[in-house]
Amino acid sequence: MTVSIIRFGGSNCDRDAARAFEHLGIDAEIVWHEDGLPADTNGVLLPGGFSYGDYLRAGAMAARTPIMNDVREAAEGGTPVLGVCNGAQIGCESGLTEGAFTTNASARFQCEPVHLRVENADTPWTAAFEEGEVLEVPIAHGEGRFEIGAERLAELNSEDRVLFRYCDAEGNVTDDANPNGSTENVAGVLGKGNVAVMMPHPERATLPDIGGTDGQGMLEGFA
Amino acid sequence: MTAYTATVTVRLKRGVLDPEAETTKRSLERLGFELDALRSADRFEVDLDADSEDAAAERADEMAERLLANPTIHDYEVEVEQAE
Numbered sequence: 001m002t003v004s005i006i007r008f009g010g011s012n013c014d015r016d017a018a019r020a021f022e023h024l025g026i027d028a029e030i031v032w033h034e035d036g037l038p039a040d041t042n043g044v045l046l047p048g049g050f051s052y053g054d055y056l057r058a059g060a061m062a063a064r065t066p067i068m069n070d071v072r073e074a075a076e077g078g079t080p081v082l083g084v085c086n087g088a089q090i091g092c093e094s095g096l097t098e099g100a101f102t103t104n105a106s107a108r109f110q111c112e113p114v115h116l117r118v119e120n121a122d123t124p125w126t127a128a129f130e131e132g133e134v135l136e137v138p139i140a141h142g143e144g145r146f147e148i149g150a151e152r153l154a155e156l157n158s159e160d161r162v163l164f165r166y167c168d169a170e171g172n173v174t175d176d177a178n179p180n181g182s183t184e185n186v187a188g189v190l191g192k193g194n195v196a197v198m199m200p201h202p203e204r205a206t207l208p209d210i211g212g213t214d215g216q217g218m219l220e221g222f223a
Numbered sequence: 224m225t226a227y228t229a230t231v232t233v234r235l236k237r238g239v240l241d242p243e244a245e246t247t248k249r250s251l252e253r254l255g256f257e258l259d260a261l262r263s264a265d266r267f268e269v270d271l272d273a274d275s276e277d278a279a280a281e282r283a284d285e286m287a288e289r290l291l292a293n294p295t296i297h298d299y300e301v302e303v304e305q306a307e
Contacts, residue, residue, distance in 0.1 A: 057293060064290060093293065100295040107242035147239060147296050181240060 003028035003043040003222050006071070006087075008062045013048035013085065013203060020206035020215070021045075026222050033062070037070035043080045043222040044071050046087025048140070048201060058101065058143040059089030068094045080124055080194040080222055085141055088188070088197035097191040098156065099148035101141075101199060105181025109142040113212075114179055114200060116187055117167040120160050125188075125196045128217025134171040135164075135214040137200040139179060144199040146182035146189075156189060163188035163196055196221075224272040226306035229283030233292045233299045234264035267291055270306060279303045 003021060007014045007030050014030050021028035028045070031038060052061035062068070068090070075081045075096060083091030089101045104110055113136055121131040129135065148156065156162055165185040168177040178185045180199075188198030202215030235241050241263060248261040269286065273279035280303045292299040 056290070060290065060293070092295075098295075100293050102239075102296055103242045105240060105242055107246045145240070149295065152295075181242075 002038070002040050003045055004031045004038055004041040005029065005045045005047055006031055006033055006067060007047070008033050008049070008051035008065070010051040010053055011047050011049035011086070013201065016201075017045050017047050017084070017203040020203040020219055021222070023207055024216060024219055024223065026219065028222075033065050033067045036067055037074060041074060041079065044074060044082070045222070046071075046081070046083040046090050047203075048085030048087060051086055051090065054143070057089075057093065059086055059091075059093040062086075062090045063093035072096065075191070075193055075195050078193050081191075081196075082125065082218075082221065083197035084201055084203065085139075085144075085199055088199050089143060091191070091195070091197035096195050097189050097197045098152050099146055099183075099186075099189060101143055102145050102147055103143050104141070104145050104179075109140075110144075110179055111138070111140040112179065113138050114187070115167050115169055115171075115177065116164040116200060117171050117173060119162045119165055120190065123163065123190060123196065124194055124221035125163060125218050126221075128220055132171060134167060134169065136212050137202060137205045137215050139200050140204075141180070141199055144180045144182065146186040146199075148183055148186075153183060157184075161190040162186055163190055164198060164200070194221075224274060226270065226272055227276065227279040227303050228306045229269045229271060229279055230302045231267040231269065231283055231287050231291050231299060232264050232302075233267070233287065233297050234262065235296055236298050239296050265291075276303050276305070
């Protein structure tokens with residue numbers, strides 16, 4: 001398994017992700033987007049950052065680069081794809097997942113630890129957890145408010161494609177525990193196949209030296 | 224071929240929260256202005272050559288569909304006029 005960590009101009013969590021994978025013993029390499037997806041890619045991580053300076057909308061430009069055609073094709077073939085933060089915005093902008101991540105209700109950039117409730121444990125990204133388990137992982141974003149039309153939201157819920165919701169330390173999904181005004185506290189969603197996107201940063205909660213390790217189980221979805 | 228300018232206006236769908244507009248509104252109120260609401264929109268002016276006004280509008284429409292707007296949160300409109 002080689003995970004390709006796609007680097008765009010302005011990505012800045014690519015090396016954090018590489019360090020996290022190294023710690024977990026998962027083979028991974030950083031790939032410059034213009035070089036295309038390597039043939040031995042068995043997983044794709046779209047890392048956080050500010051690709052293309054967040055011009056137009058966060059993730060809008062990166063989502064329309066040629067390598068994303070390769071990523072879509074790989075995803076259709078069952079390759080696991082995880083988008084984190086800016087990678088989540090890219091995932092939604094590219095149609096890999098539904099909905100959109102837009103300006104936080106606070107209109108501010110927010111960098112803070114949050115609690116997440118596992119909504120669906122039957123995925124590679126959450127197999128290490130139990131449904132309803134509460135995890136602590138940091139967020140760092142200005143455009144993380146999940147928006148989706150009512151019809152699509154109903155589908156997302158009925159098809160059990162909400163991966164995580166923001167919650168309090170006891171696992172209650174409340175307005176107070178919603179850091180950015182996301183619709184129904186959605187913090188991460190599943191696409192088709194083995195595709196998922198999430199605004200919180202598992203790679204920042206993997207190395208024991210820098211705090212919590214709840215992100216490990218998510219990245220182990222690539223193992 | 225004729226030179227046209229297509230103006231694409233992209234705005235949030237009604238009902239989608241616009242925190243930047245809310246912040247701007249509060250700032251105007253702090254300056255002493257009275258207002259009921261404020262909405263923001265992005266406006267793109269695209270110069271292009273096309274066989275007809277309809278052809279120019281069609282191309283600008285596709286630009287909005289494929290990049291300038293995000294259909295999940297945005298509505299958009301296209302206006303075309305002959306370039307001066």
